[in-house]
Amino acid sequence: MSEKISVLIEEDVVDKRIRELGEQISKDYEGKEVVLVSILRGSIFFTCELAKRITVPVYLDFISVSSYGMDTESSGVVKVIKDLDDSIRDKHVIVVEDIIDTGRTLNYLLGTLKARGPASLKLCAMLDKPDRRVVDVDIDYRGFEIPDKFIVGYGLDYAQKYRNLPYIGIIEFE
Ligand code: IMP
Ligand code: MG
Numbered sequence: 001m002s003e004k005i006s007v008l009i010e011e012d013v014v015d016k017r018i019r020e021l022g023e024q025i026s027k028d029y030e031g032k033e034v035v036l037v038s039i040l041r042g043s044i045f046f047t048c049e050l051a052k053r054i055t056v057p058v059y060l061d062f063i064s065v066s067s068y069g070m071d072t073e074s075s076g077v078v079k080v081i082k083d084l085d086d087s088i089r090d091k092h093v094i095v096v097e098d099i100i101d102t103g104r105t106l107n108y109l110l111g112t113l114k115a116r117g118p119a120s121l122k123l124c125a126m127l128d129k130p131d132r133r134v135v136d137v138d139i140d141y142r143g144f145e146i147p148d149k150f151i152v153g154y155g156l157d158y159a160q161k162y163r164n165l166p167y168i169g170i171i172e173f174e
Pocket of ligand 1: 042101104
């Protein structure tokens with residue numbers, strides 16, 4: 001079975017949109033500092049580009065989660081593999097995620113982080129696949145709404161491959 005990748009969103013379009021999100025966040029958080037909580041591994045490319053476009057002081061922290069159950073769909077039972085290094089108590093936190101699919105991972109994670117007492121907690125997602133949503137998640141900052149296709153590139157993987165593609169692509173198997 002061979003893998004075919006086609007471009008869904010060109011690199012310059014993604015970069016422009018991230019710039020806009022950065023400007024919006026900079027405006028909304030004027031006079032404050034923000035902690036970007038990046039979800040490993042898929043969100044790293046998006047996090048770096050976004051962080052560069054934010055003009056208020058930015059702190060970066062990383063969390064890694066894995067979901068139990070089937071490979072193709074998250075089960076909602078989420079295990080923290082690597083926790084944040086620093087406390088988020090009384091901090092303004094934005095969770096940065098690559099894609100919201102069923103919403104289960106973020107639903108769990110936002111609940112966990114909220115319990116740690118941040119001053120505020122928001123979600124910024126590069127991609128939103130609303131057709132697949134099982135659990136409601138409020139996306140405060142959204143890059144693009146996309147169709148129900150399997151996405152690779154700009155951090156997103158298929159079997160750990162293709163994260164480094166500079167554009168957002170659709171993978172198909174033939
Ligand atoms: P959710 O809990 O179903 O929303 O799962 C979201 C996670 O599943 C994302 O953080 C990705 O790691 C992964 N995921 C969902 N859809 C895709 C996709 O199209 N390509 C690559 N990874 C995906
Ligand atoms: Mg992910």
